[in-house]
Amino acid sequence: MLRILFPLCSDVKLTGLQKSLWLISISASCWTVWLARNDKVFDKTLTTLDTMLYHSKMRSLMWARVVHEDIQFMEGYWWCWPVNCSSLRSTTNKIVYHWEPPPPGWMKFNVASVALEDKAGYGGVLRDDKGVACVLFYGSIVTKGSKMAEIIAIKTALKIPLVIEFNLCVALEWWLKRNYRPTLWNLFIDIDCGINQLVRVQFVVFHRQGNDIADALAKA
Numbered sequence: 001m002l003r004i005l006f007p008l009c010s011d012v013k014l015t016g017l018q019k020s021l022w023l024i025s026i027s028a029s030c031w032t033v034w035l036a037r038n039d040k041v042f043d044k045t046l047t048t049l050d051t052m053l054y055h056s057k058m059r060s061l062m063w064a065r066v067v068h069e070d071i072q073f074m075e076g077y078w079w080c081w082p083v084n085c086s087s088l089r090s091t092t093n094k095i096v097y098h099w100e101p102p103p104p105g106w107m108k109f110n111v112a113s114v115a116l117e118d119k120a121g122y123g124g125v126l127r128d129d130k131g132v133a134c135v136l137f138y139g140s141i142v143t144k145g146s147k148m149a150e151i152i153a154i155k156t157a158l159k160i161p162l163v164i165e166f167n168l169c170v171a172l173e174w175w176l177k178r179n180y181r182p183t184l185w186n187l188f189i190d191i192d193c194g195i196n197q198l199v200r201v202q203f204v205v206f207h208r209q210g211n212d213i214a215d216a217l218a219k220a
Contacts, residue, residue, distance in 0.1 A: 005030070017071070021064055028060040062133055101129045109135075109157035110165045113149035118142065120149035124157050147171060155191050 009026045012019065032055045036047035065073060102108040111124040123138035137156055141149055150171045157164050166172070174188075 024063050024067060025060040028063055029056040032056045032059060065131060101131055104129050108165060111153035111157050112166060113146035113153055115146040120146045122149035122153035124153050151187060155187060
């Protein structure tokens, strides 16, 4: 089957970066399907189509970054329009927020949350100073609004020395000013304990456009 598929995919009328991204995406999608097949056969676990689609897009982005180290990808475009995700394209009169790497030797956790109909989603991605993703997580809780979900995402991220970057100023205010904290003391105590075990930590509020992978995980 693959002997037929790959020659067909290679014959598309694309050139340069566009063709490279196309072939990377096809390869990542095939690998994702193969892993899902193995999970079904050996572990008796079922992977949904939505999950496979998400993993294919995420894996394609990670592979594209390895192959094209000289290109800065705009993550927001990757999810809806991969062809235009290269930052080498003109961005005249448009402010573009890129993910910024942490200092050398550091790791950075980007976390985000999003309010859904009857629950809130949260997610995070851990990357090194070269932008390589090491850890992904996402989940949801039954609550109104995204503030609680973002606090839980911060708690989940507190494992190693890192920069935690998120979108909500309110979440940072709750953390810095203890008298502002709502009735979530047990949750904040867990965060305090995690921070005390770290060598060093920074909290940064950043524009959502530069936090695209975490934002996509929160919506997964």
